[in-house]
Amino acid sequence: MPMNQTTIAETFVEFADTLTADFDVVDFLHQVAVKCADVLGVAAAGLLLTDQRGALRVVAASSERTRLLELLQLQHDEGPCPESFHTGRPIAVPDLAAETGRWPRFATAATAAGFASVEALPMRLRDTVIGALGLFGTRPGPLDPVTLRLARALGDVATIGIVQARTIQRQEEIAAQLQTALTSRVAIEQAKGVIAERHDLDMDGSFELLRRAARSANRRLSDLARDVVTGEATV
Amino acid sequence: MSLDPSGEGIAAEGVWARIAHLAEGRPFTMALVCRAALGAVGVDGAAVTVAAGTDARDVLHASDTVAAELEEWQITYGEGPGVDALEGGGSTLVADLGEHHCALRWPVFTPAALGSGAKALFALPLQVGVIRLGVLDLYRAEAGGLGARLAEALDYADAATALLLDGVDATHPDSDPHQAHVHQATGMVVVQLGVGAAAAYAALRAHAFAHGRHLGEVAADVVARRLRFDGDQGHDGR
Structure with missing residues (x-):
């Protein structure tokens, strides 16, 4: 595994620093997804949140490659992430190719995209499951217990990030916060389109440009995304 | 609850x-x-x-x-x-x-x-x-x-x-894995037509409706640069 105690400690310190009053949920979740792929040594990671109507929606991914986003969204209602979300348990899929009967669309698409294994972890807030974290590997085989424990800790970090914005007490406030995160995600997709068209970039490059612009202007990613789409800001 | x-x-x-x-x-x-x-x-x-x-x-x-x-x-x-x-x-x-x-x-x-x-x-x-x-x-x-x-x-x-949005077919738009495409295409059409996001989205939907295609497919064509909304390469390119 490409990680050691120092990397792990640094990762958590970094996240603790990010959790300040005026942080951006979607940007934060993107960083968590990137870290997951990085620190856990998996090929790709994605975060899905409940739309509170029985389905999951993509809120962040370690790469903005459209193929990965599509694969994640394929798990709207079928796949290891929804299963983990509904049962509240981790779902280990060491060999995706063997699961075409269980999740026909998802297993086929994931295999075609070059993935061989998945680990789905529920994102829990107290006794409520708010989404799932999906970790994709290119080789078959389960994650080792140490990596799995760290993955769970990163999932908790993501959950804390979502509910951090204010002290959320009521279930309804959590719901409203989830809704806000998902709406921001849509705005970011729209902004990626604007930037891609303007600079003749692919969606990955477009997202990076947006992120860098937000960084250098010291603005929240989703605020800048909104302004880019409405024309109030140019990237 | x-x-x-x-x-x-x-x-x-x-x-x-x-x-x-x-x-x-x-x-x-x-x-x-x-x-x-x-x-x-x-x-x-x-x-x-x-x-x-x-x-x-x-x-x-x-x-x-x-x-x-x-x-x-x-x-x-x-x-x-x-x-x-x-x-x-x-x-x-x-x-x-x-x-x-x-x-x-x-x-x-x-x-x-x-x-x-x-x-x-x-x-x-x-x-x-x-x-x-x-x-x-x-x-x-x-x-x-x-x-x-x-x-x-x-x-x-x-x-x-x-x-x-005048689209009662939009009962469950998010079940479509192309949903990211739809939003990205909306952004691209904003630039192509020089209009707001609502109008760009409406243009995508109108095109899909007029050609009897799914919104997600039309959006995927826009994202893949097979379809533009601003001129000669034409609305009908597939």
């Missing part, structure tokens, strides 16, 4: 079935969406206000006089849960307008709303990303939260959004 959505899979279809039942063969209107929402969400009144331009607000429908007054106060005073929701604050759910913090947050609106007879007000934005179309305001004469009924309320907000 739980976010656990088990057994709610039929909710979205239930929304349109309910509206269709009330419509009795007539076209779907915002009044029907509001009326259907009352029983399903368990509220006393519903109203939809749309954003027309930057500052203008239009009340499309209010189910009773209290709901109408709540919209009127919010438009007149420029404050209230619906105003916050419409201005990007997300769903603004107020279980008890009598609580002290409400009067601090909306000092003019709160007493007016209580005077009209509303104790709880739930404002849900009608939006697709940055496309802010309006707000669905649901009120109750008694204080109390929505609890798990929030799921139904969100379904009716979706229905109202679909109706505003």
